[in-house]
Amino acid sequence: MIELTHDPIDYTQLTERVRSDQAGAVVLFLGTVREMTGSRQTLALDYDAYPEMALAQMQRLVEDIQQRWPVTGVAISHRLGHLELGDISVAAAVSSPHRAQAFEAGRFLIDELKVRVPIWKKENWADGSTEWVHPGVPSTAPAEQE
Amino acid sequence: MIELTHDPIDYTQLTERVRSDQAGAVVLFLGTVREMTGSRQTLALDYDAYPEMALAQMQRLVEDIQQRWPVTGVAISHRLGHLELGDISVAAAVSSPHRAQAFEAGRFLIDELKVRVPIWKKENWADGSTEWVHPGVPSTAPAEQE
Amino acid sequence: MNVTVRLFARARELAGQSEVCVNVPEGLTVAELRHRLGQTCPELKSLLPHLMFAVDNEYVSEARCLGPTVEVAAFPPVSGG
């Protein structure tokens, strides 16, 4: 199961999807909206995506994982839109016969998702400014901020 | 939160306990009853514990994790008694500011739990025999099985 | 031929629109499209070297010839998760 959603993520349902009598281990990862980044304070995040490509890239990622590890199930849900502090932005669940596989595949999944799936977040800082987050690209000057 | 329980584990409640505005990552591990171990088929597992010591050792494990990683929350629930295929035997949740910490701490938690917390499982094999699992100890001869 | 370039995130914000139409010769490479996009849309100048390009939901390299492609996506590095 792979989805993009504007609604709150039901990670229990996601986890149930990957459970299996053939699995001895399930690893669930949740990304949540953190308040502090260094000394900067976040009020909220806005997530946007290129939806068709994001879904296609997540599907490719699942296939890559299935080739590398003997996973029993994989599921990913990424939320879009306006998220408040503590909200879940992404949930990813992996099940496998043994725990090492589930941890490795789960870590790979979220690491790769963060570099290849076209989804972007915009910071809503406590000082009132907003800023698209683009790793490796210098921050926008204040004049460029909306 | 640390518990031993004879009831089905509510991993959603456990996960909610560790969520925090200060955490950007949550890793939940579930151990579930797997049917096949090599070519041997499991029908069910019975878990038993030395409860006072198991709780004390889980508490020590949580403290060890809090010293090693900047975790925001840690919770462990281990089930005891008779478990059917697919049932959850253990749930462990860790939250932290960044995901590397949550994955490392979660992996450490379950690896250490499996070697130091006094809980034991008994296999109920499909051939009708039962067998306590004690890593490093030779299997019981059939005459020793109950 | 005309190529529609779909823009996302800060690229869309800087350009002030979600897609721009760029007139290019057929068989253009991605590297050349990047250059032409900067001419068509000078607001993207600061971001231009950082943009990633995709065709049919797949990332494409600088040397890739676009052929008869009519739609391309351009966006700065992703930050989901």
Place this chain on the structure above:
Amino acid sequence: MNVTVRLFARARELAGQSEVCVNVPEGLTVAELRHRLGQTCPELKSLLPHLMFAVDNEYVSEARCLGPTVEVAAFPPVSGG
């Protein structure tokens, strides 16, 4: 003095009881208790070298003197999770 040894898992099953009472001199080491437990409870013979001992919810080493301890736990390697 008498030490109560609580048994778990296969140790309890082999002994046919959840605790055994072992008469020992005060100041006995864990290594010596292991030996005496085998004498008191010969059914544990095959498991004896694998048993782990704990006092007050903590694992204890072979060289540990039991002092006035009156309760010890003995069990084979754990397999929770």
